[in-house]
Amino acid sequence: MRSLAALPLLAVVGVLAAPADINPALSNNSFVVSVGDGGYAYTPNTIVGAKPGDTILFEFRKGNHTVTQTSFADPCSPFINATTNTKGFDTGFMPFTEGSNELPFFQLKIMSTEPIWIACLQANHCQSGMVMAINPTADKTFEQFRDAAQGKTGTSSALARVATSSGWPALAGLGAMLMLLA
Ligand SMILES: [Cu+2]
Numbered sequence: 001m002r003s004l005a006a007l008p009l010l011a012v013v014g015v016l017a018a019p020a021d022i023n024p025a026l027s028n029n030s031f032v033v034s035v036g037d038g039g040y041a042y043t044p045n046t047i048v049g050a051k052p053g054d055t056i057l058f059e060f061r062k063g064n065h066t067v068t069q070t071s072f073a074d075p076c077s078p079f080i081n082a083t084t085n086t087k088g089f090d091t092g093f094m095p096f097t098e099g100s101n102e103l104p105f106f107q108l109k110i111m112s113t114e115p116i117w118i119a120c121l122q123a124n125h126c127q128s129g130m131v132m133a134i135n136p137t138a139d140k141t142f143e144q145f146r147d148a149a150q151g152k153t154g155t156s157s158a159l160a161r162v163a164t165s166s167g168w169p170a171l172a173g174l175g176a177m178l179m180l181l182a
Contacts, residue, residue: 017022028053033132036062036096040120040130046142047134051111055179056134060104064095065120067106071175072117072140075149076126078178079117079174093122099159105181115140134176171181 007037008035031050034043035058047056069079069088079088094104110116116134119126131149171178 010143016075021060028055030054031056033058035060035067035094035120036065040125040128042067042120042130042132045132045146047132048136049136050116051113051136052111056109056110058091058106058108060094060096063122064093065089065122065125066093067091067108067178068117068119068121069176070117070131071120072115072145072148075131075145075179076119076121077118079122081174086171087170088180089176090121090176092169106169107181109179110134110176114175116173116175117145125139150170155168 005082017091029050031047031054032120033047033056037043044056050056067088070077071079078090080086090110091106094106096104115136118132118134120130126149129146129150131142131146134146136142136145168176169180170182
Protein backbone atom coordinates (compact mmCIF):
# COMPACT_ATOMS: atom_id res chain seq x y z
CA MET A 1 0.00 0.00 0.00
CA ARG A 2 2.78 2.41 0.79
CA SER A 3 4.41 2.13 -2.62
CA LEU A 4 1.12 2.58 -4.42
CA ALA A 5 0.42 5.81 -2.60
CA ALA A 6 3.77 7.28 -3.59
CA LEU A 7 3.30 6.88 -7.32
CA PRO A 8 0.51 9.43 -7.87
CA LEU A 9 2.55 12.05 -6.02
CA LEU A 10 5.46 11.59 -8.38
CA ALA A 11 3.17 11.84 -11.34
CA VAL A 12 1.63 15.10 -10.14
CA VAL A 13 5.01 16.72 -9.61
CA GLY A 14 6.05 15.84 -13.13
CA VAL A 15 2.96 17.31 -14.71
CA LEU A 16 3.17 20.59 -12.86
CA ALA A 17 6.84 21.15 -13.61
CA ALA A 18 6.73 20.47 -17.32
CA PRO A 19 4.91 23.54 -18.75
CA ALA A 20 6.96 26.10 -16.84
CA ASP A 21 10.23 24.47 -17.81
CA ILE A 22 9.47 23.88 -21.45
CA ASN A 23 7.70 27.04 -22.55
CA PRO A 24 6.66 29.82 -20.17
CA ALA A 25 4.89 31.61 -23.01
CA LEU A 26 2.21 28.94 -23.03
CA SER A 27 0.57 30.63 -20.09
CA ASN A 28 0.20 33.95 -21.89
CA ASN A 29 -3.13 34.92 -23.37
CA SER A 30 -3.82 36.73 -26.62
CA PHE A 31 -6.90 38.87 -27.06
CA VAL A 32 -8.29 40.43 -30.21
CA VAL A 33 -10.21 43.71 -30.19
CA SER A 34 -12.08 44.99 -33.21
CA VAL A 35 -11.95 48.77 -33.60
CA GLY A 36 -14.75 50.65 -35.31
CA ASP A 37 -16.61 47.62 -36.55
CA GLY A 38 -19.76 48.46 -34.63
CA GLY A 39 -19.65 52.22 -35.01
CA TYR A 40 -17.84 54.13 -32.29
CA ALA A 41 -16.84 51.03 -30.42
CA TYR A 42 -14.13 48.66 -29.34
CA THR A 43 -15.31 45.07 -29.38
CA PRO A 44 -15.01 43.82 -26.73
CA ASN A 45 -14.83 47.00 -24.68
CA THR A 46 -13.70 45.26 -21.51
CA ILE A 47 -10.96 42.73 -20.86
CA VAL A 48 -10.53 41.25 -17.41
CA GLY A 49 -7.75 39.03 -16.15
CA ALA A 50 -5.06 40.45 -18.43
CA LYS A 51 -1.65 39.87 -16.94
CA PRO A 52 1.97 40.71 -17.76
CA GLY A 53 3.00 38.98 -20.95
CA ASP A 54 -0.49 38.89 -22.40
CA THR A 55 -1.07 40.64 -25.71
CA ILE A 56 -4.05 42.42 -27.21
CA LEU A 57 -4.30 42.78 -30.96
CA PHE A 58 -6.28 45.84 -32.09
CA GLU A 59 -7.68 45.51 -35.60
CA PHE A 60 -8.84 48.80 -37.14
CA ARG A 61 -11.74 47.57 -39.20
CA LYS A 62 -13.68 50.68 -40.11
CA GLY A 63 -13.42 54.45 -40.10
CA ASN A 64 -10.47 56.30 -38.59
CA HIS A 65 -9.79 55.76 -34.93
CA THR A 66 -7.08 55.77 -32.31
CA VAL A 67 -6.22 53.51 -29.41
CA THR A 68 -5.01 55.99 -26.84
CA GLN A 69 -4.20 55.42 -23.18
CA THR A 70 -6.14 57.87 -21.04
CA SER A 71 -7.03 57.83 -17.34
CA PHE A 72 -9.99 56.99 -15.18
CA ALA A 73 -10.13 60.57 -13.93
CA ASP A 74 -9.99 62.10 -17.41
CA PRO A 75 -11.29 59.53 -19.89
CA CYS A 76 -10.96 61.56 -23.08
CA SER A 77 -7.51 63.08 -22.64
CA PRO A 78 -4.18 61.40 -23.35
CA PHE A 79 -2.62 60.05 -20.16
CA ILE A 80 0.24 62.02 -18.74
CA ASN A 81 1.79 62.03 -15.30
CA ALA A 82 2.81 65.65 -14.96
CA THR A 83 5.21 64.89 -12.13
CA THR A 84 7.23 62.26 -13.93
CA ASN A 85 6.29 63.38 -17.46
CA THR A 86 5.27 59.78 -18.13
CA LYS A 87 2.91 59.53 -21.09
CA GLY A 88 0.62 56.81 -22.27
CA PHE A 89 0.67 54.72 -25.41
CA ASP A 90 -1.10 56.10 -28.44
CA THR A 91 -1.49 54.61 -31.89
CA GLY A 92 -2.43 57.90 -33.49
CA PHE A 93 -5.01 57.77 -36.25
CA MET A 94 -5.34 54.42 -37.95
CA PRO A 95 -7.58 54.88 -40.98
CA PHE A 96 -9.10 51.92 -42.72
CA THR A 97 -9.66 52.34 -46.43
CA GLU A 98 -12.95 50.83 -47.53
CA GLY A 99 -12.36 47.91 -49.85
CA SER A 100 -8.71 47.60 -48.88
CA ASN A 101 -7.14 44.22 -48.30
CA GLU A 102 -4.86 45.70 -45.66
CA LEU A 103 -6.11 45.84 -42.12
CA PRO A 104 -4.23 48.33 -39.91
CA PHE A 105 -3.41 46.88 -36.55
CA PHE A 106 -1.39 47.34 -33.39
CA GLN A 107 -0.44 44.87 -30.71
CA LEU A 108 -0.48 45.94 -27.09
CA LYS A 109 1.73 44.08 -24.65
CA ILE A 110 0.47 44.03 -21.09
CA MET A 111 3.07 44.63 -18.38
CA SER A 112 0.90 45.09 -15.29
CA THR A 113 -2.28 43.91 -13.64
CA GLU A 114 -3.33 47.49 -12.89
CA PRO A 115 -6.30 48.93 -14.76
CA ILE A 116 -5.56 50.37 -18.20
CA TRP A 117 -7.99 52.92 -19.63
CA ILE A 118 -8.32 53.48 -23.36
CA ALA A 119 -10.25 55.88 -25.56
CA CYS A 120 -10.51 56.89 -29.18
CA LEU A 121 -9.48 60.52 -29.54
CA GLN A 122 -10.96 61.09 -32.97
CA ALA A 123 -13.36 64.06 -32.81
CA ASN A 124 -16.11 63.23 -30.31
CA HIS A 125 -15.76 59.45 -30.41
CA CYS A 126 -14.66 59.19 -26.77
CA GLN A 127 -17.55 61.35 -25.65
CA SER A 128 -19.81 59.11 -27.70
CA GLY A 129 -18.70 56.12 -25.65
CA MET A 130 -15.77 54.79 -27.66
CA VAL A 131 -13.78 53.74 -24.62
CA MET A 132 -12.33 50.54 -23.26
CA ALA A 133 -11.09 49.15 -19.96
CA ILE A 134 -8.46 46.51 -19.32
CA ASN A 135 -8.61 45.06 -15.82
CA PRO A 136 -11.24 47.41 -14.38
CA THR A 137 -11.90 46.95 -10.68
CA ALA A 138 -14.93 46.91 -8.40
CA ASP A 139 -14.13 50.50 -7.44
CA LYS A 140 -13.32 51.69 -10.95
CA THR A 141 -15.63 49.98 -13.41
CA PHE A 142 -15.93 50.19 -17.15
CA GLU A 143 -19.42 51.65 -16.78
CA GLN A 144 -18.16 54.46 -14.54
CA PHE A 145 -15.39 55.20 -17.01
CA ARG A 146 -17.76 55.30 -19.98
CA ASP A 147 -20.27 57.43 -18.10
CA ALA A 148 -17.57 59.95 -17.25
CA ALA A 149 -16.46 60.04 -20.87
CA GLN A 150 -19.97 60.73 -22.07
CA GLY A 151 -20.45 63.46 -19.49
CA LYS A 152 -17.76 65.58 -21.06
CA THR A 153 -18.88 68.44 -23.22
CA GLY A 154 -17.27 70.88 -25.60
CA THR A 155 -14.43 70.34 -28.00
CA SER A 156 -12.60 67.08 -27.68
CA SER A 157 -9.04 67.32 -26.51
CA ALA A 158 -8.20 65.15 -29.46
CA LEU A 159 -8.78 67.98 -31.91
CA ALA A 160 -6.18 70.16 -30.29
CA ARG A 161 -3.75 67.34 -30.16
CA VAL A 162 -4.13 66.44 -33.79
CA ALA A 163 -2.95 69.85 -34.83
CA THR A 164 0.14 69.83 -32.70
CA SER A 165 1.25 66.24 -32.40
CA SER A 166 4.15 64.85 -34.34
CA GLY A 167 5.00 62.03 -31.99
CA TRP A 168 2.73 59.24 -33.14
CA PRO A 169 2.72 56.45 -32.53
CA ALA A 170 3.76 56.67 -28.89
CA LEU A 171 4.66 53.12 -28.04
CA ALA A 172 5.54 53.19 -24.37
CA GLY A 173 2.70 53.49 -21.90
CA LEU A 174 1.90 52.95 -18.27
CA GLY A 175 1.47 49.24 -17.60
CA ALA A 176 1.52 48.37 -21.28
CA MET A 177 3.28 49.18 -24.52
CA LEU A 178 2.43 49.05 -28.19
CA MET A 179 4.42 46.81 -30.46
CA LEU A 180 4.74 47.20 -34.20
CA LEU A 181 4.43 43.85 -35.89
CA ALA A 182 6.49 43.08 -38.95
CU1 LIG B 1 -12.98 56.52 -33.00
